[in-house]
Amino acid sequence: MSQIDNKVFHALGSDTRIRMLELLDESERHISELARELEISVPVAAKHVKILEEADLVERKIFGKTHVLKPNRENIYLAMNVFAPTKSIEVEKGxxxxxxxxxxxxxxxxxxxxxxxxxxxxxxxxxxxxxxxxxxxxxxxxxxxxxxxxxxxxxxxxxxxxxxxxxxxxx
Structure with missing residues (x-):
């Protein structure tokens, strides 16, 4: 992710997806685990995960038929850096x-x-x-x-x- 785009902001615009990222930050999880913990259906959880993946905020590891998710911390941090203020100052050399x-x-x-x-x-x-x-x-x-x-x-x-x-x- 070279720059932040609308997909990231769309992905972070949902309480459910934010909660998913919080849970994944605690430990890697299956989509079904996320669904159970968030008390939503697996298909709904999968749709939210797809949005997070399209924004490159989560990564999926596949082991046979098992899909395990983890946060893409580097891209999450890059997304948060957008909000850091930039201040300009002029100083003397030295x-x-x-x-x-x-x-x-x-x-x-x-x-x-x-x-x-x-x-x-x-x-x-x-x-x-x-x-x-x-x-x-x-x-x-x-x-x-x-x-x-x-x-x-x-x-x-x-x-x-x-x-x-x-x-x-x-x-």
Whole structure:
């Protein structure tokens, strides 16, 4: 999905399809499982799934006669990025990313060890990362110096637990 089109917005325009995506985000499911959990018929669930597939928001794996669905997270995230505001700012050559951010947003900074980290943007607390022209950077926002026109994507990491490890060390 190179760009968001009307199929995505149509697919996300149904409470049933949104609920399907939420259920699939929890775990992969068969169409019949979705139908049962949503208390709709299998044919109706299949029609909703077809719309989600046409929008490239779900993927189907086929094992014999069994069809298992999972969300296409990358495309879901791309769809949500449409709503991210773009702010333009002009800065002097050599400005730090932190100073540039302060020019467009209220940022709260805390000292962590020997560096400062941003803990809040416009009052929204969390852990933030950034990309420079589509690439992640290892530099802190203070050490990221802007010397040329650039596009920064400022992203809040949402707390999502993919795997929880309970590790016990043998004595």
């Amino acid at each position: 400005t730090s990313l932190l100073d540039a951010l302060r020019g467009v947003a209220a940022v709260k900074v805390k000292k962590k060890g020997d560096r400062e980290v941003i803990v809040s943007t416009d009052g929204d607390e969390g852990l933030y990362v950034y990309e420079i022209n589509g690439e992640f950077s290892e530099k802190s926002v203070q050490n990221c110096i802007i010397d040329e026109d650039t596009t920064i994507e400022w992203k809040k990491l949402e707390p999502v637990t993919k795997i929880k490890l309970d590790i016990h060390v043998k004595e």
